[in-house]
Amino acid sequence: MAWIFLFLAGLLEIGWAVGLKYTDGFRLPVPTALTICAIIASLALLGLSLRTLPLGTAYAMWTGIGTMGTVIVGILLFSEPATAIRLGCIGLIVMGIAGLKLTS
Template identity: 45%
Template sequence: MSVPLAWALLLLAGLLDVAWAGAMKLNEGFTRPGWSLVSLLLLAALVAALGQAVRVLPVGTAYAVWTGVGAIGTAALGLVAFGEPANPARLLCLGLVAAGVIGLRLTEG
């Protein structure tokens, strides 16, 4: 597998992580069978994509980027879809996470 494909899979894993978190919110503690199934399928897909990415990328970098993409995306999902607060301190912290993810990508060798 090429390095660009590994990065694409890592980004996909991060986006699947966001979708998984949203499905977890909607499954209401696994009390809604449809959303519970969706959340489990998304979890399996994100682990598969992450597992393929770490075959090529350094595991520390891949894990940090995956969690960063997931954290930023899930926070954005919470702001947009679930009405969570968007105060300046919270947005600043998300910006710092984004800076870290970008820095890891730029320094990956």
């Protein structure tokens, strides 16, 4: 169950990172409220996963999922560049997440 909590926490991290773009510097109330809720839920799920998972592994995976997902969303929604180097770096993050999962 801890891995599911961690995965959901990572997805919510993607959500709040993207949500920050829509808050317009926290001036728009609805995107701001949704972003804050996503932050709280993400941290709560991360905390639940830490009951059984090692801190270093869980935190690295949480940030890795968030980083990887945010880059992909940026490419798909905001026309950010999808260069070979960026995609290669995402691949390295995926390999790191897989390695951490296999050793935990």
